[in-house]
Amino acid sequence: MAETLRASTNRVLRNPVAFSIVLSLLIGAAIIAATGTNPLLAYSEMVRGALTGSGLRNTVSRMIPIVGMALAISIPFRAGVINLGGEGQMVIGGLAGTLAAIYLPLPPVLVIPLALVAGMVAGALWALLPAIGQTALKLPILISSLLLNYPARALTGYMVRFPFADPTVTSSSTVPVPESNRIPKLALFDGVSASLVLLILLLIGVALFNLRTVPGYETRMTGLNSRFSRYGGVAVDRQVVWVMLASGGIAGMIGTHLVVGETYRFLDGDLVVSGFAWSGLLVALLARHRPGPMLAAGAFFAALQIGGLAMQRNVNVPWQIAQVLQAVVIIMIAGRFVLKARRETAAVIEGETTVTGEV
Template identity: 45%
Template sequence: MIAAALDTKSRLAAILFSIVAAVLLGGLVVGLTGANPISVYLEIAKGAVLGRGLDETLARSVPLVGMALAAAIALRAGLVNLGGDGQMLIGGLAAALVALYVPVPGVARAVLALAAAICAGGLYAWLAAILQLSLGIPFLIASLLFSYIARGLTSYLVRYPLRDPATGMPETYRVASGARLPAHIFDLPVSMAMIVMAVVAIVIVVNDRSGVNGFEWRMTGLNARFAQYSGVNLSRQTQRVAFLSGALAGLVGALLILGQQYRFTDGALLAPGYTWSGLMAAVLAMASPIATIVASVFFAALQVGGFSMERALGLPAVLTWVLQALIILCLAARPILFRKR
C-alpha cells in the first residue's frame, strides 16, 4: 500500500514537472514570436472556461476522453493501439448506416447504432490482435496499417454508393432527428454523449482499481512473462483488450456522428486529431485511467483556448499543439534529467 502511494506520488510529480517545464519552454517559443507569454496563457485560460468556451471544452472532452481511454486500456496491458483513427471511422460509419437504414423507432435505432459502432470498432481492432498472435505482426503496426485501409474504404463508400447527391460534399444522408443523441438533458448544458462517456469512464476506472481484469492488465503491462507464469492467458487477454480498446474508439465515432455531426462526412472525424491527442494524454498520464481523464480534459481546454487566443491575439492556434508536444517531450526526458543513483 505504501509502495502504491509512493508510485502515485511519483507519477503526479512527473506529470506536474512535465506541464510546468512545457509551459516555460512554450513561453520561450511565444516570446520568439514577439508576443507576451503571460497574455497568451491568460487568453488560452479565459477562452477555455469562460462563456461558450466552457461548453466547447466539455464537448471536445467527450471524444478526447474516449480516445485517450482507448489508448490507455491498451497501454495498461502492454499493447500500443495506433489504429484509433481506423476504429473510430469504422464505428462511425456503422453507426451512420444503422441510424439511416434500420427500420426501427428512433430511440431503438440510436441504441442499435451505438451497439453496432462498439462491435465494429472492437472487431476491427481484434483483427489486428489476431495478426499479432497468428503471424507475429506487432499489434501497433497492424492497427496502424488497418487505419489506412479504413480510411480508404470509408472514403470510397461515402463518395460513391452511400453519398447524398443533394450535397456537394462526400457524405452520407443526414440522420433523422429521432435517431440522434440529445444535445441537452433537462435544459442543462449536458449532452447524452457526455453521460454515455461518463458512464464508460466510471466503469473503466472501477475495473482498473477493483476488477480482476484490471489487475491482470496492469500485471501484464509491467511484466508479461511473470503474468503468464501467474496463470494469465496472454492470448485471450490480448484479444479482449484489443477488442475493448477498439470498441471504445468505435463508440467515440458513433457519439460524434449521432451527437454532433449527424452524418458521416469524409475526413470530418479525423480532422480534429482526437486519436493522437488522446494517445498523448494517455502517455502523459502513464495509462492511469483517472489521470488520463484529467489529462484529456486539460488538452481539450488547451485546444479550445488556443482557438480563442488565435481570434483575440492573431497568433496561430497551433501553438497549443506545440505545447502538448513539449509536455510529452519533458515527460520523456525526466528520467534522464533526474536519474536516480
Template identity: 45%
Template structure:
C-alpha cells in the same frame, strides 16, 4: 506543505506540464507576445461562457479515444488503429441510423451498439494478427486503419452520398435519430457515456482481478506470465474493448452535429493522437486520463481563442503538447538511469 502536496509537485506529470508552460511562455516572449495575456485568452476562451460548450464537446471525443488507447496501454500494448476503428464505428452508426426500421430512440441505441461491435471486431483483428501471425500489434493496428478509412470514404462518397451535395457526406440522420443535447449547447449525452466508460475503466482497474492482471502485465510481463496470465487472450480482450470504445466515439460524432458522416471529419481534428498523448501523459491511469483529456480539450479550444485575440498561432498549443510529452519521457527515463548507476557503483 504536507507529504502528499510535496509528492504531487514532484510528480513527473506536474513537472512536465509546468516545464511545458514555462517553455511556451519563453516562445511567446520570443514572438513579442505577452505570455500572461495569451494564457489568459486560452483559459477564458475555453472555460468562459462562450467556450465551455465547445471544450466539453471536444473533450468528449478526446476522452473517448484516450480511454480506447489507455485500456491496452495499461498492459503495455499500443493500439495505433484508433482512426480506423473510430471511422468504422462512425460509418456503421450512419448506416444503422439511415436504414433502421426501429423507432428513433431504439435506432440510436442500436447505432451505438453496432458501432461498438464493429470497432471491437476490427481491433480484435489486429490482436489476431499478432497472436497467430506474429505481426506486432503496433504495426497491425496502424496498417489496418488505412483500409477501414478507405472503405468509409468510399461509402460516404458513393452509395451513401447525399444526393445533390458537393461534399463527401451521407444523408442527414432522420428526425429524432440523434443524441439529446443539454439545453441549447452542443454538448450531448455522449459526454455522459464516455464519463461512464471512464468510471467503468476505473472500477475494473482498481476493484477487479482482471484489472490487477492488466496492471501486472504492464509492469512486468514475465511475472504476469509466470503467474498464469495468458498474454494472447489478454491482448484479444483488451483490443476488443479498445476498439469498442473507439467505435463508440465515432458513433457519438455521427449522432451529434452535423448528424451525418462526413468523410474526414472524424480524423481531421487528430483525436486519436491527442487521445494517445493524454493516455501517455497519465500513464493510462483512469482518473489521470480523464484530467489529461480535459487539459488537452482546453488547449485545443483555447488555442483558437488565443489566435483570434492575440494573433498568436494556435499551433503553439500543439507545441505545448509535444513539450509536455518530451519532458515527461525524460523525467521518467532519468530516474531509471540514475538507479542503474547507483547499482553499478554499489557493486
C-alpha cells in the same frame, strides 16, 4: 506564511506534471513574446476562450473524444499491447453507427443505443484483425494496427462516396442523421452532448475493472511482465484478443458519438483531421493508463486546443502555439519519467549484484 508558500511551491515543482506545465508555459511565453505580443494577454485570452461562454462547451465537447480515445488505447496499453489503430477503429465504428442511426426503422429510444452498439461492434471487429494477426501469425499489433488505419479510411471514403453518398451535396458524405435519432444534448455546460454521461460511466467502469477485478489484475501483470503472467497461468493470447476488442469497441463508440452526437453527417476525413486518436494516445501515456488522470489530462489538452483557437482569433497569435505547449508538456513529462525509471532500475541492479554476482 512565506515558509508555507515556499514549501508548496517546492511541492508543485517536484511534481513532474506540474513542473512540466509551468516550464512549458514559460517557454510558450518566450515564443509569444518573440512574435511581438504580450504573453500575459495571450494566455488570458486562451483561458477565457477555453473556459468561458461557448468556449467551455467547446472544451468539454472536445474532451469527450480525446478522453474516450485515451481510454480505448489505455486498455490494451496496460496489458502491454500497443494499439495504434484507434483512428481506423474509430472511423469504421463511426460509419457503422451513423448508418444504423440513419437507416434503422425503429423508434429513437432504440435507434440511438443500437447505433452506439453498432459502432462498438464494428470498431471491435476492426481491432480483432490485428489481434488475430498477432496471436495466430506473430504479426506485431503495433505495426498491423497502425497500417490498418489506411484501409479503414479508404473503405469509409468509398462507402460515403458511392453506396451511401448524399446525392444532394457535393462533399463526400452520408445524408444527415434524422433529427430524432441524434444523441441528445444535456442542459449542462451550455448544451454538451449526453455522451459525456456515457464517458464518465465508462471511466468509472474501467477504473473498477482495473483495480477490482481478476481480469483487471491479470492484464496489469501481463503489461508488467508477460512471461510472469504466462507462468502464473494467465492465457496471454486470449487476453490480447479481449483487450483489443474492448479497445476497438470504445473507439468505435466514440466515432459514432462524433457523428450521431456532433456533426450528424459522416463526412470523409472529418473524424481524422482533428487527430483525436493521437491526442488520446498522448493523454493515455501521460496519465499512465489511469482513468482519473486521463480525464484531467484530456480536459487540459482540450482546453489548450480550444484556447489556442481563441488566442488566434482575438490577439492574432497562431494557434499552433498551443500545439507547441502541448508538445513541450509531453516531452518534459516523458523525460522526467524516464529519468525516474532509470534511477530506480540502477538501484535495483546495484542491490542485486552484491547478492548474487557470479564470482
